[in-house]
Amino acid sequence: MIKAKRALALLAGTCLLTLSHHAAAQFANGADVSWVDKQEAAGYKFYDAAGVQTDPFVLLKNLQVNAIRLRVWVNPADGWNNGADVLYKAKRAAAQGQRIMIDFHYSDSWADPGKQTKPAAWAGHTLAQLKNDVYQHTSGILTYLKNNGIAVEWVQVGNEINGGMLWPEGGTSNFSNLAGLINNGYNAAKAVYPGAKVIVHLANGYKNADFRWFFDSLKNAGGKWDVTGMSHYPPAAQWTSYNSQVATNMNDMVSRYGKPVMICETGMDWQQAATAKSMLADLLAKTRALGSNGLGVFYWEPQAYPGWEGYTMGALDAAGKFTPALDPF
Numbered sequence: 001m002i003k004a005k006r007a008l009a010l011l012a013g014t015c016l017l018t019l020s021h022h023a024a025a026q027f028a029n030g031a032d033v034s035w036v037d038k039q040e041a042a043g044y045k046f047y048d049a050a051g052v053q054t055d056p057f058v059l060l061k062n063l064q065v066n067a068i069r070l071r072v073w074v075n076p077a078d079g080w081n082n083g084a085d086v087l088y089k090a091k092r093a094a095a096q097g098q099r100i101m102i103d104f105h106y107s108d109s110w111a112d113p114g115k116q117t118k119p120a121a122w123a124g125h126t127l128a129q130l131k132n133d134v135y136q137h138t139s140g141i142l143t144y145l146k147n148n149g150i151a152v153e154w155v156q157v158g159n160e161i162n163g164g165m166l167w168p169e170g171g172t173s174n175f176s177n178l179a180g181l182i183n184n185g186y187n188a189a190k191a192v193y194p195g196a197k198v199i200v201h202l203a204n205g206y207k208n209a210d211f212r213w214f215f216d217s218l219k220n221a222g223g224k225w226d227v228t229g230m231s232h233y234p235p236a237a238q239w240t241s242y243n244s245q246v247a248t249n250m251n252d253m254v255s256r257y258g259k260p261v262m263i264c265e266t267g268m269d270w271q272q273a274a275t276a277k278s279m280l281a282d283l284l285a286k287t288r289a290l291g292s293n294g295l296g297v298f299y300w301e302p303q304a305y306p307g308w309e310g311y312t313m314g315a316l317d318a319a320g321k322f323t324p325a326l327d328p329f
Contacts, residue, residue, distance in 0.1 A: 027288060028099065028296025029329040030067035031060055032265065033303050037089060038080050044305055047320045056303050059322060061096045064329040068093035069101040069264065069298050071159065072141055074119035075108050083141050090150045101154035101199075101298070102145070103264075104138060104185060106165055113162040113203050116170070127169045127177055131184045134166075138188035146192055155196050156264065157185035160203040160231060162210065172217070179223035186224045197226040197295075201264050205230030206245035208252055215257060227295060228253045231265040232283065233313070236272045239279040247286040250294065260293040265300040267313035268325065276315065276325035284328050302326055 036056055046056040057068075070089050073081040090100055105111040108119045118125075122133045138157070145152060164171040164178045172178060186198045200223070202214060215228065230249070234242030250261045266283060268276035280299070287294040302322065304314030315325040 026292075027294070028067035028101075028262070028298065029065050029284075030069055030101070030296050030298030031065045031302050031326075032069035032071070032103070032298055032300045033057075033060070033089065033093075034069070034071045034081060034103075035301050035308065036303055037085065039303070039305065039308060044308075045320055046303065046316075049321060051319075051321075055092070057092045057096045057098065060303070060326075061098065063322065063326050065098065065299075065326070067099040067101065067153075067296060067298065069103055069156075071103040071105055073105055073108055074137060075121060077108065083144050086141070087145060087148055087150065090145060091148070094150055099153045100150060101156060101264075102142065102152055103156040103159055103201075104141070105159045106134060106137070106185075111158070111165065112160040116158075116161065116163065116165045116167045118166050122166070127180070130166055130169055131180050134181050135184040135188045138185045139192055142189060142192040152193050152196050154199055154227070154262075155185075155189040155193070156199040156201050156229060157182050157189070157225075158201065160201060162202045162204070162214065172214070175217045175221040175223070179218055179221035182218070182223050182225070197260075198224070199227040199229040199262060199264065200225040201229030201231070203231040205232040205249055205263065206234070206242050208245070208249040211249055211253060212256070215253070219257065226259060228257065228259055228261045229264040230261065231300075232263050233265070233267055234279060236268055236275045236279075239268070239275065240282070243279065243282050243286060246283070247289075250287065250290060254290060254293045260295050261287075261290065262295040263287060263297040265298060267300045267302070267315070269312050270306050270314050270316065270323060270325070271312075273315070273323035273325045276323075277327055280325060281328035299326065 045053050048054045070086050107117050158165040170178045170181045189198050232246050302315035304311050315323050
């Protein structure tokens with residue numbers, strides 16, 4: 001009887017430990033590394049603290065980065081970020097046990113608050129055709145990934161769509177149109193990965209009024225989403241106030257819409273590594289404080305060499321080693 005009780009106690013302890021590890025793994029310590037193989041093709045290499053050349057996905061895993069975000073362009077001129085390129089990076093992430101987010105831009109190049117240019121192949125399409133385009137492109141990419149053994153946990157429908165997407169038809173001057181486009185992306189994602197969470201993502205996560213206006217309008221137009229996504233790039237000198245504002249906004253989004261939130265992008269100048277470290281530690285704490293409603297934080301292109309394609313907000317030094325900015329993960 002005593003042995004049986006001990007066995008049960010041991011089993012219970014093991015189950016609790018497993019549950020604890022599972023719960024801990026639920027929070028996404030994330031990185032968007034969509035540039036990584038383009039950098040490698042250009043001859044850039046990545047190194048550990050001892051100066052040993054190492055696979056960047058392994059380096060990130062060793063820094064406790066357990067989730068990878070990858071952008072998709074429809075028909076990019078140089079091939080980077082097309083379906084095959086995304087699959088290559090997704091396989092590398094999956095090999096390290098990292099969970100995967102797919103970020104659909106619905107453009108042939110960058111989409112953000114200042115530009116939401118339709119893919120050239122969709123340029124003359126009607127709204128009805130654009131809705132079908134969104135469904136078929138989303139479904140096609142995700143089916144391709146699934147057929148190649150990739151599990152996708154999150155699907156982002158549009159990138160920083162503060163002003164809508166697929167302009168002009170999908171602009172925020174007509175939320176009915178925009179909701180229809182988003183819903184086609186949502187439905188396509190669920191058709192391929194029923195358990196995936198669909199994210200609608202805006203820039204400037206500290207601007208609560210902008211988020212309320214956008215998501216109130218989207219909800220009223222019948223738009224569907226599972227997660228409210230935010231970008232957050234606080235200035236180094238004011239990060240504490242910006243972090244407070246993004247925390248206020250995250251709490252408000254959860255209570256207002258009953259949906260979890262995620263920081264899909266964050267970063268700071270690589271030369272401000274100590275400040276970036278403090279900012280990220282605080283941002284992680286504020287997001288985790290939401291419990292199951294705070295899903296994770298993704299650093300944007302931390303593996304970018306200083307000045308790569310004009311970008312200076314990575315977390316890599318000129319010698320190809322990660323700075324302390326990512327230590328909070």
